[in-house]
Amino acid sequence: MNVDGKEMRPIWFDPDTETVRVIDQRWLPHELIIKDLTHVDEVIHAIREMVVRGAPLIGATGALGVYVILVQKGNRGMDDAWFSSQCDDLKNARPTATNLRWGVNRVQAKVMEKTSHETRIQAALDESLAIMEEEADNCRKIGTHGLELIRETADRNPGRPVNILTHCNAGWLACIEYGTATAPIYAAHDAGIPVHVWVDETRPLNQGARLTAWELGKHGVPHTVITDNAGGHLMQHGRVDLVIVGTDRTTRTGDVANKIGTYLKALAARDNDIPFYVALPASTFDWDLTDGIREIPIEERDPDEIRYVRGWHDDAMIQVRITPMDSPAANHAFDVTPARLVTGFITERGVCDASESAITALYADRFKND
Numbered sequence: 125m126n127v128d129g130k131e132m133r134p135i136w137f138d139p140d141t142e143t144v145r146v147i148d149q150r151w152l153p154h155e156l157i158i159k160d161l162t163h164v165d166e167v168i169h170a171i172r173e174m175v176v177r178g179a180p181l182i183g184a185t186g187a188l189g190v191y192v193i194l195v196q197k198g199n200r201g202m203d204d205a206w207f208s209s210q211c212d213d214l215k216n217a218r219p220t221a222t223n224l225r226w227g228v229n230r231v232q233a234k235v236m237e238k239t240s241h242e243t244r245i246q247a248a249l250d251e252s253l254a255i256m257e258e259e260a261d262n263c264r265k266i267g268t269h270g271l272e273l274i275r276e277t278a279d280r281n282p283g284r285p286v287n288i289l290t291h292c293n294a295g296w297l298a299c300i301e302y303g304t305a306t307a308p309i310y311a312a313h314d315a316g317i318p319v320h321v322w323v324d325e326t327r328p329l330n331q332g333a334r335l336t337a338w339e340l341g342k343h344g345v346p347h348t349v350i351t352d353n354a355g356g357h358l359m360q361h362g363r364v365d366l367v368i369v370g371t372d373r374t375t376r377t378g379d380v381a382n383k384i385g386t387y388l389k390a391l392a393a394r395d396n397d398i399p400f401y402v403a404l405p406a407s408t409f410d411w412d413l414t415d416g417i418r419e420i421p422i423e424e425r426d427p428d429e430i431r432y433v434r435g436w437h438d439d440a441m442i443q444v445r446i447t448p449m450d451s452p453a454a455n456h457a458f459d460v461t462p463a464r465l466v467t468g469f470i471t472e473r474g475v476c477d478a479s480e481s482a483i484t485a486l487y488a489d490r491f492k493n494d
């Protein structure tokens with residue numbers, strides 16, 4: 125995406141220095157800081173501390189992390205058990221987004237097809253770069269398919285923008301390009317369809333207020349940041365036409381894990397007859413799971429993310445405490461929206477209903493040999 129005249133991705137491989145480079149998202153929108161990831165511990169730290177975040181992006185970071193493991197090992201030969209345990213550490217950096225395991229597993233399998241250290245390094249790099257290009261293309265296609273939903277909504281409501289509510293950041297910062305939930309929005313805006321986005325602030329780390337608002341602003345998309353609890357009120361007053369969110373893991377039966385608070389938006393959307401769409405690439409489906417509420421692991425993060433708020437003051441990042449010193453806090457990072465509350469999925473292959481039969485029909489080739 126274009127940031128102040130420069131094409132940027134949230135992660136890239138710099139061939140001159142042979143390093144993996146990422147935008148440090150903890151500093152946005154105040155500063156654009158680039159970080160090099162040269163050791164697997166730095167990759168794990170980047171994923172865990174949310175230097176990089178968002179399901180497709182942590183999948184790509186995990187994939188490149190396998191390359192980093194091999195480069196860091198140098199030419200000293202590689203013990204397969206050591207390699208496998210390093211890959212496991214990478215996969216366990218965050219538990220909910222299935223893309224992380226998917227990305228690491230895919231590169232790990234390619235590496236194990238090779239025998240020499242050099243060919244393994246090359247295989248890891250080639251496969252992770254291929255993943256990044258595929259994910260960028262998937263998001264572009266999600267945009268093309270989702271655009272039609274927005275166009276239909278615009279045609280039914282001439283003379284005013286289509287109001288879309290989104291939660292957290294499922295934009296290009298969370299992916300490689302375009303985003304998942306934002307891809308249809310960017311496509312509609314670029315096609316001249318008037319859109320306006322309600323951006324949930326997304327406590328506690330404010331990915332909506334900090335990242336989605338920044339992205340949309342850079343692209344010139346009209347938007348308004350709202351509190352996490354405002355969506356229901358806006359829906360009751362006819363001010364939301366569509367909800368589009370991303371997901372960190374979706375079962376083959378259509379249950380959706382996404383940033384905490386997504387479920388409440390889905391309930392409010394159902395109560396107000398507003399379509400609730402989830403945008404995702406194939407890498408975010410967990411084909412093994414059928415019961416999202418029971419089976420998807422929900423990350424619990426440091427309660428201090430709730431007790432303290434970070435902001436920018438006089439050119440410096442500051443942190444202030446908002447809870448009483450002795451009040452415990454619990455930081456559940458995701459929730460699960462059951463398939464029955466989802467109107468449909470916007471995927472790289474098209475739009476489908478949130479049912480096992482529709483999902484497995486869309487990805488029938490995936491199930492051919494099951």
Ligand SMILES: CSC[C@@H](O)[C@@H](O)C(=O)COP(=O)(O)O
Nearest residue numbers: 177178179292294298370371383
């Ligand atoms: C395109 S991404 C979909 C999700 O990854 C996104 O909505 C989200 O919940 C991200 O959570 P985060 O905790 O910021 O990694």
